[in-house]
Amino acid sequence: MEEIKWAADNGFDFLDLTLEPTQTYARQINPDQIRQLLETYHLGVVGHTAYYLPFASPFPSLREVALKEFLDCLEVFARLGAFWVNIHPDSSFPNLLSREKIVELNLEVLRKGVERAQHLGLQVMLENLWSPFDEVETLRKVFSEIETLMFHLDVGHANLHTPTNKSEELVSNFRDRLVHVHFSDNRGGWEDLHLPLGAGNINWEKIVKILKKAGYDETITLEVFSSDRTYLLVSRDKIRRLWESTALGG
Numbered sequence: 001m002e003e004i005k006w007a008a009d010n011g012f013d014f015l016d017l018t019l020e021p022t023q024t025y026a027r028q029i030n031p032d033q034i035r036q037l038l039e040t041y042h043l044g045v046v047g048h049t050a051y052y053l054p055f056a057s058p059f060p061s062l063r064e065v066a067l068k069e070f071l072d073c074l075e076v077f078a079r080l081g082a083f084w085v086n087i088h089p090d091s092s093f094p095n096l097l098s099r100e101k102i103v104e105l106n107l108e109v110l111r112k113g114v115e116r117a118q119h120l121g122l123q124v125m126l127e128n129l130w131s132p133f134d135e136v137e138t139l140r141k142v143f144s145e146i147e148t149l150m151f152h153l154d155v156g157h158a159n160l161h162t163p164t165n166k167s168e169e170l171v172s173n174f175r176d177r178l179v180h181v182h183f184s185d186n187r188g189g190w191e192d193l194h195l196p197l198g199a200g201n202i203n204w205e206k207i208v209k210i211l212k213k214a215g216y217d218e219t220i221t222l223e224v225f226s227s228d229r230t231y232l233l234v235s236r237d238k239i240r241r242l243w244e245s246t247a248l249g250g
Contacts, residue, residue: 004037010233014044016221017080019073021050026072031079038080046180046219047077047085047122051129055090056105058097066090067109071116078120084180084219086125086152087113089133089142099132106133107145114149125152125179128170130161136173143177151177156184156192156223159202168210175214183207183239184223196224196231197238208242 007015015038019026038045053066070087077085089106097105110126117124126149132138134157143149151174158166171178185200186193197204220239224232 001034001037004034004041004043006229008041008043010229010236012043012236014046014219016046016048016223017077017082018048019050019076020048025050026069026076029076031076035080044219045077045080045082046221047073047080047082048221049073049085049087051088051127052092053088053090054092055109056093056097056102057090058093063105063109067112070109070113074113074117074120074122078122083121083123084125084150084152085117085122086127086180088127088129091129091131091133094131099138103132103138103141107142110142110146110149114146118148123148123150123179125150127152127154127182128157128166129154130157134158134161134166136169139170139174143174149177150179152180152182153178154182154184154223155202155207156182156186156194159186159188159200160190160192162188165202165207167207171210171214171216175216178214178216179218181211181216181218181220182223183220183235184225194223194225196226197222197235199231204239205242205246208239208246212243212246 004015049070053069054062055066057063091102114124128134153170155167185195185197185202187200222235224235
């Protein structure tokens, strides 16, 4: 509740609400109370689910529980008045399962999740993560299998496990599916640091040009994790300046 008030007082347009332990999860919150506060402060809400749900576990029982947790999130986000809800594909067991099997197991969950979401008036968006779900070939297969699944670009993730940021490649291939973006900085390599914009090695001017050239004009979440909120506000101001100063298609 305090986060909602802080976001409104500091001029944000929506709340990226994450249902992720240890802070909270679907059955711990009061959706009606939160929705009332969101409406009081005129804030939209985007649904964010946990990145570590074991959708591709070798154990069928764990896959069932992971799917149930995701479906519980959908119910909560529908009650909150959300429209977009993200899902993180799972590739946690590359030494036990083939790439093909990992994709297949994720597709099983995605089909069920998207179907349930549609009944609730929600749209699911797939967030790029790491191999194989940072690769155009894999993502193209997933999107071709599920026509109503949309794309959520995480620019920080696109900078990991790769010599160059993959954002441009992903946007150029999946612009017609792109509905939401996450911004956070890192220094490449393997660590998803969630730094303030400008504290890592991502070229944010280039990222903004890529998005504007693609005609993107939807929501952007700042996933800047710091106990000092000044860094989040600085990142907000930085991206607003860049967005306003970058010519369309520049």
